[in-house]
Amino acid sequence: MGAGARPPYTNPIPQGLILTGIVVAVSTTALALSLIIRIWKQCGTIEADELREMD
Amino acid sequence: MEVVDIRPLLAPAISFACSGLVFVYGKNRLWRNFWSLSAAVIKLGVVMSMLPGALRGDVYVYKLVDFTPGIGLGFRADALGMLFALVSSTLWVLTIIYAIGYMEPEHEKSRFFGFFALSLSCTVGIAFAENLLTMFLFYEALTIATYPLVIHEETPEAFRAGRKYLIHTLTGGAFVLIATIVTFQIAGTLTLSKPGILDASMGTQTLTWLFVALIAGFGVKSAIMPLHGWLPEAMVAPTPVSALLHAVAVVKAGSFGILRTIYNVFGIALLKELGLTNWLAWIAAFTIIAASFIALFQDHLKRRLAYSTISQLSYIVLGASMLNPAAATAAIAHIANQAFAKITMFFVAGAIQRTTGKTHIHEFQGIGYRMPWTMGAFTVAALSFIGVPLFAGFVTKWYLALGTLEAGAWPFLIVLIASSLLNAGYWLPIVYMAYFKVPPGTKMHVEEARPTLLIPTLICAAYVILLGTTAQVPLMPFSVARAAVRFVFGM
Amino acid sequence: MVSWPQWLSLVALVPLVGAVTTPAVSRGRSRVAALWALGVMTVTSFAALMLILRVAREGPFSYPFGGWKSPIGIEFRFDEFSASIGIVCLVGWLAVLYSQRYVEHALEEPRIPYYYTLLLLNFTGMIGFAVTGDLFNLFVFMEILSLSSYALVAISGERTAEMAGFKYLIMGAISSLMVLFSIGLLYASTGSLNMADISSRIGDGAVGPIPLAMALAGLTVGFMVKAALFPLHIWLPDAHAIAPSPVSAILSGLVVKTGLIGILRVYQIYYGAKVLDLSSLNTMLVWLGAISIVMGAFFAIFQEDIKMMLAYSTISNIGYIVMGFGLASPYSVIGGSVHIFNHALIKATLFLAAGCLIHKTGYRTLYDLRGVGKAMPLTTAALSVGAISIVGIPPTAGFLCKWYIALGAFEAGQPFFGVALIFGALFIFVYYIRMVNSFYFRQPVHPEFLEVGEAPASMLAPVLILASLCLVMGILGRIPLSFIEPAAHRLLAPLGG
8 A cells, every 4th residue: 555545545456356356247147148149049948948848 | 035036027018018919910810829829938938937046935026116105016926926927827828729729710809819918917917916006906907807808709698797797806806905005004015025014003903804805805806605606607708718717817816815915914923813714714614615516506517617616716715714834835736726627627618619519518428438538638627626636636635634633623624525525526427427428329439629629628637637746846836835835934 | 497487477378368369360260270279388388387397396486466576466376286287288288189170070160260269268267277376366267267168168059058058157157156255255354365365364363263164165165166066066967068079178177177276275275274173174075075976976877978978977086086185184185186187187088089989970879889999999999098097997097096095084084985985986987887898899880980990190199198198197196196295285284284
């Protein structure tokens, strides 16, 4: 922490962490959604029960 | 005196190299036979060359590699190992000649000869193992290497036998592994070069479990009842396999393991103190009698041979568990005595099957006139099993009887006598059938087995007589057995 | 030879840069992409080799990014467990080589450069995960790894593949969240993200037991999902069986091990803690390991699909390793850690060889593949070596680990687990013998493939190299064992072991 810093200040580390966490979560969601779209295109449904019957 | 020498490693390595060459060049009949036979002869030469030294008391050792300090592969040719190696490599030469003739009409010959050599490599590896780990390694490898031989016919029956074989022997192997680990844990070493590495301070309970695990593990291959189930089934294998592996190499690997357990892991003194061998002796006695009874009722010759093997193997266990020099001599010498007699019988069974197509005993009427030499060899082996003097089996019986008396365990003497009678009961009818029950109207013409089958059979039969008459001659297996006993009992 | 610590940043950066540049460099030409990926992996492997040589000589060392010393800056730390990047590079390099011909067949042409991108990202994740000393960094690399793995499972674009990938993604995302929350908890209660620093702060006893225990639970469960330990293994069989074979080899051989290294890191953080007693965690891991061994073997017996069988066998082997960690005796930890290396070798052999069979014959069940031993002797020989090795028959790579873990069980005074482990191995043997039987001893159902011959050299060579390594590592097993030994003793030192 710099010499001039006086409370109250915001700790930058959690912000960085959360930002990164959001990036990760968004990419995961994007991948999940793209998979769902492809499954829907191929199977015509995204209902888990119906998909299970197709196996 | 210990001498560093590469020969104990060389012996298994030759068979190993041979199996590789057979796999590579096996398509060609000449190369296949050439490599198999020359490897067998060279290996016998290597083992024989160590014999004078072993009798003098020299021990050849060779350390190959250490996995971690204290755990490694080491080879050591002491008298006990020499005997086993000598027997198996002598019989390898004979069996190869026999197999070349016998396997002529079979399929997948390169696979057969390749794995055959591999099995022999493992057997000698067991014989020359310096420590329990090396022994376990070859013991497991032997299981794997013999599996393709057991299922060689590729029939559903063969697969069933193969599965049974694997389940039995691998479970046994697991017991050996556990015991090896525990031994290392409590003794800190695995060497087989001392007369016992454990001592009573390690706790009676642990030692008892350890003994049970080792005996159960090696007892599977040694076919101690009730662990014998795989052996009669495995007779679906081609006859050379039954002969060499199921009469000599595989089953004796188990018996040899039991000998090592008693003499080199626990040691005579400790076992006397623990008293664990009493029940082992009773199990062996039970196996001797029960297997003989079952053998009486087998009509298929190879199955009768299998049950006879089970019975005979327990002679070794019984002798070892008496813990005195005379019985130990019998136990160790029986490795050789039983091997030559039993392999003769298997050779005969195979020769009859290949020549006449007959496999069951009731079909053997008058066969003594069609195949006089073959049945002559059979008669020699039968007399040896009954324990007639001048034949190999007598030597075992004599020393074993001395041993039981010395130990004051007269019930086992009765077991021995009963076993002789039972042996007579199931071998002599075959001889009788062959010579004296000729169906009327059959033409008496000699139709012998072909020479590749007949010659090894006759050599083995001759050896049976030789073993029975030359027990005092140096360089014969019996002298090696005595050398081993001298070491074990510190004489 | 120079071994400056910058290698430590390069080893993670090179594959990352390689990954993002692959599409640009190749511009749709699949062969160029393959060569580029191979080149990147070669450089990475060289860097990894330098690092391993240094750690073997001097012990653990670290590299602070931007000169900011820990605990303030981010640092990479290389210890003996990090040396698992060696196996990542080896198997990864061979898998990339293998992929070239395999994916030509298995994937659509335009996807191929992206396939290599994903592979390289996957390696980045694994390497970064193993070398970082920072807990949050660990999470980021884990996510790089996981995301690329999900995509690789689904890459063939078939319905089953996408379903498997989706299942994997859901399980993986939940576990990632758990890990992230636990990291947050640890940061909140200790004020640090550097693993060594957290460990020493926990060791001081300044932190209360409740957040620590919660973080411990989250981390353990999260990594258990990644490692596919029973009962959190349900995503594994589909994902590993349906992915393209080189990907299966990487997933099964390497990616699940990341979860195990994660568990090791958790131990490194927590073993010093005086406020928490880890013995109940260890007991749980030992039992779960034992159950995994048995359940994996049990399910594998009923599989007809060869890759499905191999996938279930992975669950068993993860059980071995976790059992080794949980027993917490020096021998068992050494055995478990070395099995991370050896199992990677063995399983990669098996999956790549199975891939050769599928590539050439087009069949993948044991029934259809009967008699294939005559058509492809080298491939099936490699498969047999792998099978013998995974069962732990000496003198193969699998044996020493089994020996060490069982010895550790006896040493820890829990002989039951030693016995269970050895008999579990027998169980495993049952299904491998089915495989060997059908390859060599059964009459072919589809005799037409007797003419197909071996796979192309670029596929066969990796299989044969790995198979021979399975044998060599059995004989030279003491090298990794002695290498990992100081790390295991250091790990267990706080326990007084």
